Amino acid sequence: MKLNFCSLSSGSSGNCYYIGNEFHGILIDAGISATSIRKFLKDMDVSIQSIMGILITHNHIDHIKGLEVLTRKNSLPAFTTFKIWESILTPHVRISRDCIREIPLQQKFHLAGFDIEAFPVNHDAPETIGFHICAGEKKITIATDLGHICETSAPYIREANLLVIESNYDEEMLVNGQYPYYLKKRIQSDHGHLGNHQTSDFLAEIINDNLSHICLAHLSKNNNTPEKAIKTLHETLSERGLVLNSQLQVSVLNRNKPSDMIRLIE
Secondary structure (H helix, E strand, O other): OOEEEEEEEOOOOOOEEEEEOOOOEEEEOOOOOHHHHHHHHHHOOOOHHHEEEEEOOOOOHHHHOOHHHHHHHOOOOEEEOHHHHHHHOOOOOOOOHHHEEEOOOOOOEEEOOEEEEEEEEOOOOOOEEEEEEEEOOEEEEEEOOOOOOOOOOHHHHHOOOEEEEEOOEOHHHHHHOOOOHHHHHHHHOOOOOOEHHHHHHHHHHHOOOOOOEEEEEOOOOOOOOHHHHHHHHHHHHHHOOOOOOOOOEEEEOOOOOOOOOEEEEO
């Protein structure tokens, strides 16, 4: 079975990821417009009809912007926890009830040929989750929007062959930037976002021969750059005497356009 991954958009202005095989696919989050999602999928030669569902990490608009339209116009089912649904389904949100699917935490369910498990992460939403997605022996973990990596989420991240992990801000840029003090503290808190050094320190601890792709995600437009995120990772590894093996690919996911398709299983 094939296993493909592509980021359609990743950043504070919108997040959406595609995982698919030769038959079906799924989306993780729908934080850009439904029109953009359909266009990007078409450009990738992926039919919207092949999408079996949307996995939702939390209720912030940069993760659910296109959700209403995709459920109403494309009848795509959406999967998340009861607590996250509670926070999404306000009187102003019109999501087709037929498309609402409730999932438990840390229990596998099957969708589109994948075994999927939601796990909790720490973020300032009523509840936020990451996803661990398996196809045969290959594993993809999506962990964005988390203030720190807790004991519950760490094992899912460690097991990934392809890891999508937040590297939201450069610490110096954030401290010296224009954001108000309260917002800086929120971003830096244990329920905010991961900075470049936090992410790099954790990656230095878990890098192993099974990890083939690291995708740095959800970079801040105002407080980070792809160059700083990559530089911090390489400097952290160098300080610990670690060298990336030639098989490990590291990339920064773009906020405005899809990434190249990563083919874990050809």
